[in-house]
Amino acid sequence: MKKVLVARPTFPDVIERLKQYFEVDLNPGDVLAQDEFARRLADKDGAFTAGEMVGAKELAGAPKLKVVANMAVGYNNFDMQAFDAHKVLGTNTPNVLNETTADFGWALMMAAARRITESEHFLRAGKWQKWSFDSFLGADVYGSTLGVIGMGRIGQALARRASGFNMRVIYHNRSRVAPEIEAELNAEYASKEDLLKRADHVVLVVPYSKESHHTIGAAELALMKPSATLTNIARGGIVDDAALIEALGEKRIAAAGIDVFEGEPNLHPGFLALENVVLTPHIASATESTRRAMANLAADNLIAALGEGPRAGNPPNPINPGVLAK
Ligand code: GLV
Numbered sequence: 215m216k217k218v219l220v221a222r223p224t225f226p227d228v229i230e231r232l233k234q235y236f237e238v239d240l241n242p243g244d245v246l247a248q249d250e251f252a253r254r255l256a257d258k259d260g261a262f263t264a265g266e267m268v269g270a271k272e273l274a275g276a277p278k279l280k281v282v283a284n285m286a287v288g289y290n291n292f293d294m295q296a297f298d299a300h301k302v303l304g305t306n307t308p309n310v311l312n313e314t315t316a317d318f319g320w321a322l323m324m325a326a327a328r329r330i331t332e333s334e335h336f337l338r339a340g341k342w343q344k345w346s347f348d349s350f351l352g353a354d355v356y357g358s359t360l361g362v363i364g365m366g367r368i369g370q371a372l373a374r375r376a377s378g379f380n381m382r383v384i385y386h387n388r389s390r391v392a393p394e395i396e397a398e399l400n401a402e403y404a405s406k407e408d409l410l411k412r413a414d415h416v417v418l419v420v421p422y423s424k425e426s427h428h429t430i431g432a433a434e435l436a437l438m439k440p441s442a443t444l445t446n447i448a449r450g451g452i453v454d455d456a457a458l459i460e461a462l463g464e465k466r467i468a469a470a471g472i473d474v475f476e477g478e479p480n481l482h483p484g485f486l487a488l489e490n491v492v493l494t495p496h497i498a499s500a501t502e503s504t505r506r507a508m509a510n511l512a513a514d515n516l517i518a519a520l521g522e523g524p525r526a527g528n529p530p531n532p533i534n535p536g537v538l539a540k
Pocket residue numbers: 285286287288289311499
């Protein structure tokens with residue numbers, strides 16, 4: 215029987231599915247230290263990961279390894295050059311999380327705009343004495359301008375929701391999306407600078423890469439309106455967290471909604487001292503049905519890539535399909 219490592223806990227019925235085909239080495243507890251992860255990967259044919267770093271060192275130490283299935287759409291934890299060099303397939307879980315993640319982007323953006331967590335902290339601290347005309351004045355969402363940076367599947371799902379809020383949608387992306395999609399979303403392409411200057415609410419939905427590192431830093435924050443909000447549901451490192459903390463502290467932008475952090479699960483302590491930021495622990499795709507769909511899709515990929523199940527040899531989401539052809 216082939217052996218697979220499940221590097222962190224997932225739904226028990228998904229583990230049972232994997233056990234129908236494989237000998238499963240399940241880590242039932244905390245995130246494995248990198249050395250321990252590499253040690254347990256060494257004799258495996260496949261692995262199920264959710265953010266573990268997989269690079270040249272880990273792959274070189276696992277000569278039988280054929281596939282690593284990430285339970286996430288983002289796969290910046292994989293060094294794809296090393297995957298190609300070692301002829302190991304990487305897979306991810308696109309699409310199944312689009313709508314849930316877009317919902318969450320809106321929740322975070324609206325919570326930042328309307329100061330939901332800040333006002334809740336005030337209330338919970340017993341500070342609410344009277345209704346006042348100027349308490350927690352926020353920024354309008356209805357009728358404002360949404361700026362989406364990253365117009366992939368999640369960015370499009372996010373933009374689609376803007377029509378009910380009568381918003382103008384501007385977007386920036388490496389390349390323009392097809393004219394039919396622009397027309398359907400009523401979305402106008404803009405340079406990053408133009409978008410930052412015009413948008414009332416900027417939402418980041420770009421995949422992390424060397425090129426997208428610090429897409430938003432001090433210079434970009436300086437272009438934004440003082441009344442604007444910034445929401446990051448993409449990846450830590452897309453925003454320069456220290457620069458954002460400074461801008462929020464000086465009220466150079468109004469507020470932010472942040473689900474992903476540089477160095478998470480650790481976060482820059484400066485965030486905790488600020489009231490004008492809504493902070494969540496990387497939960498944009500966290501609904502029961504979506505997380506189940508992601509776990510099952512990662513399992514489908516692992517099972518198929520190791521030549522088992524109904525799609526044997528034809529995993530649904532290969533990142534580097536060239537490896538399959540070989
Ligand atoms: C979550 O962050 C994902 O990439 O799916």
